[in-house]
Amino acid sequence: MRLSCGSLCRILLILVLIGGMAACQKKPASSGGAMGGEGAAMGGGFGSGDMGGLNQAKYRELGLNTPEEIREFENRRAAFENQDIYYDYDSYVLTEPAKRILDEKISFLKRYARVRVTVEGHCDERGTTEYNLALGERRANSALQYIRNSGLSIQNLTSVSYGKERPAAMGHDEASWAKNRRAHFVLNF
Amino acid sequence: MFCWRHCRPWLRLLLILPFLAVGMSRLAHAQAQRFELDLTNPNFQRIAIAIPDFKRQSSEQTQLAREMGETLAGDLDFSGIFRPLDPKGFLEDPQTMGLNAPEIKFPDWRRLGADYMVRGNYLVQGGTVKIEARLFDVAAGRPVIAKSYEGDVRGWRAMIHRFADEILYALTGERGVFDTKIAYVQSMGKNKEIFISDFDGSNPVQASRDNSLCLSPAWNPQMSQIAYVSYRDGNAKIYLLNLQDGSSRMLCGYPGMNISPAWRPGRPELAVTLTRDGNPDIFLVSASSGQILQKLVQGRSINVSPDWSPDGRSLAFVSDESGNPQVYAIDVGSGQKRRLTFSGTYNTSPSWSPKGDLIAYSGTVGGRHHIFIMKTDGSGNRQLTDGDGDDVSPTWSPDGRMIAFSSTRQGGSAIWVSSVNGIGVRRLTRQGGGQELPDWSPRMSGR
Numbered sequence: 293m294r295l296s297c298g299s300l301c302r303i304l305l306i307l308v309l310i311g312g313m314a315a316c317q318k319k320p321a322s323s324g325g326a327m328g329g330e331g332a333a334m335g336g337g338f339g340s341g342d343m344g345g346l347n348q349a350k351y352r353e354l355g356l357n358t359p360e361e362i363r364e365f366e367n368r369r370a371a372f373e374n375q376d377i378y379y380d381y382d383s384y385v386l387t388e389p390a391k392r393i394l395d396e397k398i399s400f401l402k403r404y405a406r407v408r409v410t411v412e413g414h415c416d417e418r419g420t421t422e423y424n425l426a427l428g429e430r431r432a433n434s435a436l437q438y439i440r441n442s443g444l445s446i447q448n449l450t451s452v453s454y455g456k457e458r459p460a461a462m463g464h465d466e467a468s469w470a471k472n473r474r475a476h477f478v479l480n481f
Numbered sequence: 482m483f484c485w486r487h488c489r490p491w492l493r494l495l496l497i498l499p500f501l502a503v504g505m506s507r508l509a510h511a512q513a514q515r516f517e518l519d520l521t522n523p524n525f526q527r528i529a530i531a532i533p534d535f536k537r538q539s540s541e542q543t544q545l546a547r548e549m550g551e552t553l554a555g556d557l558d559f560s561g562i563f564r565p566l567d568p569k570g571f572l573e574d575p576q577t578m579g580l581n582a583p584e585i586k587f588p589d590w591r592r593l594g595a596d597y598m599v600r601g602n603y604l605v606q607g608g609t610v611k612i613e614a615r616l617f618d619v620a621a622g623r624p625v626i627a628k629s630y631e632g633d634v635r636g637w638r639a640m641i642h643r644f645a646d647e648i649l650y651a652l653t654g655e656r657g658v659f660d661t662k663i664a665y666v667q668s669m670g671k672n673k674e675i676f677i678s679d680f681d682g683s684n685p686v687q688a689s690r691d692n693s694l695c696l697s698p699a700w701n702p703q704m705s706q707i708a709y710v711s712y713r714d715g716n717a718k719i720y721l722l723n724l725q726d727g728s729s730r731m732l733c734g735y736p737g738m739n740i741s742p743a744w745r746p747g748r749p750e751l752a753v754t755l756t757r758d759g760n761p762d763i764f765l766v767s768a769s770s771g772q773i774l775q776k777l778v779q780g781r782s783i784n785v786s787p788d789w790s791p792d793g794r795s796l797a798f799v800s801d802e803s804g805n806p807q808v809y810a811i812d813v814g815s816g817q818k819r820r821l822t823f824s825g826t827y828n829t830s831p832s833w834s835p836k837g838d839l840i841a842y843s844g845t846v847g848g849r850h851h852i853f854i855m856k857t858d859g860s861g862n863r864q865l866t867d868g869d870g871d872d873v874s875p876t877w878s879p880d881g882r883m884i885a886f887s888s889t890r891q892g893g894s895a896i897w898v899s900s901v902n903g904i905g906v907r908r909l910t911r912q913g914g915g916q917e918l919p920d921w922s923p924r925m926s927g928r
Contacts, residue, residue, distance in 0.1 A: 422785040423799055
């Protein structure tokens with residue numbers, strides 16, 4: 293089988309990229325507690341941050357065929373997963389900054405309509421477990437509803453509440469609490 | 482049918498009742514019928530009781546001589562009714578002194594200030610233990626009760642708890658809580674699991690092994706199952722932990738969240754919060770199938786943390802329909818709902834007292850969560866705990882004399898207990914990682 297120079301280069305580039313990602317692979321950003329500095333770690337670029345590389349079959353499933361498409365996806369994926377939206381105390385009302393971030397997420401979802409998304413709702417440590425579980429679900433659902441209201445028809449959009457059980461910041465002050473009253477977005481593959 | 486051989490070792494210990502309580506003889510039972518202590522007397526003084534080491538009758542497990550005495554003293558001290566005397570002041574060697582009334586030098590014990598005195602002995606043989614213990618009235622120089630227990634030696638602590646219970650009953654006419662347990666949530670790294678300890682926080686045993694986030698343990702009235710919430714299948718669902726074989730199975734796995742299990746007294750049903758209809762509503766479900774029987778509380782608000790009145794007719798719960806979380810009660814038959822808390826903007830986790838007359842809950846004052854107690858119509862509200870840290874999740878002892886809760890007053894979350902009059906606050910759990918969401922069991926013996 294003969295390969296053109298262009299396609300060979302393309303395959304090599306993909307292999308190098310995948311290898312590079314594997315080398316610095318950590319667990320994908322998920323419901324884990326170690327999400328310190330969220331929002332700060334945005335747009336770290338390809339192969340940086342908490343990204344696990346996907347295999348080519350997965351990229352193809354998502355409709356990504358060229359290295360350029362994959363690179364762009366991975367860049368935007370980092371922002372999508374690392375940037376949380378924040379809420380006021382005992383509230384699930386979307387603030388204006390939260391809506392702006394959600395607009396970016398909608399733009400991502402419009403571009404990559406085949407991804408599966410879980411929206412996690414979280415609360416700060418104050419108050420009781422069960423009320424916070426319900427409040428966390430309301431937060432996740434408020435974000436979910438905003439995305440749905442954009443007219444986006446995403447099949448694979450689900451929510452889960454962790455209440456106050458999975459804090460992002462471990463402190464016991466308003467600065468930490470503000471970081472913990474959040475909705476967090478996870479892509480599932 | 483439950484098979485002992487297939488039972489996990491930790492469960493065998495937990496289940497116990499591996500002993501037979503044999504009333505040796507109900508000595509002086511006529512006197513025991515009139516109870517000797519009046520706990521309602523405002524000038525009540527703690528009763529001084531002397532508990533020397535138990536006497537060994539074999540050379541096995543010699544350390545139990547001291548441990549049995551200390552465990553009994555700890556129980557009686559915990560009750561708030563007794564003041565165990567320091568054994569250092571005792572005159573006789575407990576391994577040589579006699580066991581029966583004629584051999585006991587009551588004037589010596591009287592001089593030490595003892596009102597009552599316990600003399601016990603034990604025999605360990607091939608994995609079983611036989612314990613005999615008597616309570617003596619020191620001033621009268623006569624026995625009040627005498628009991629013996631026999632069973633697996635690993636269950637000795639439960640036998641001592643049972644004897645402490647008998648002492649309390651003989652002198653006050655009220656059962657103690659020494660054979661009860663407390664289920665709670667233990668943090669283990671990122672995970673949380675359900676643990677069970679004795680009433681005083683000792684003997685912690687891991688009950689759930691989901692390697693996940695487990696929350697909200699709730700004992701069934703028979704003390705044979707614990708309902709709890711687990712994320713082991715992804716989202717929050719309600720499971721039943723069978724304490725006889727250690728197995729657990731899903732009870733409620735409806736779409737959305739399945740949280741806040743609360744067993745209904747007298748009927749095989751639970752109140753739970755489900756978000757299957759888009760809103761956190763409270764449902765009545767079957768304890769065997771998880772099938773929905775009735776929607777109890779609905780609306781556009783958050784409705785969580787149901788807790789039944791002891792007669793199973795009313796439900797206390799938390800709703801934010803006023804704009805922030807407050808405690809409400811609903812008569813399940815008529816559907817009539819009333820708001821109980823009006824002070825403060827964060828009142829949660831109601832817990833109905835075993836006698837049905839009071840509701841404990843967690844409210845805020847000065848930015849801190851503390852435990853409050855009110856009558857079931859919301860009147861007579863009073864603050865039970867104060868100080869640094871947050872106190873949440875109150876649960877009543879089955880005799881209604883104490884309230885356990887979780888508190889951060891010493892840093893990490895731990896289980897604490899207070900008497901209902903607010904004195905005798907003490908810490909029950911001291912393991913690392915943090916403990917929360919306590920649920921006090923009913924009495925094992927169902928009395």
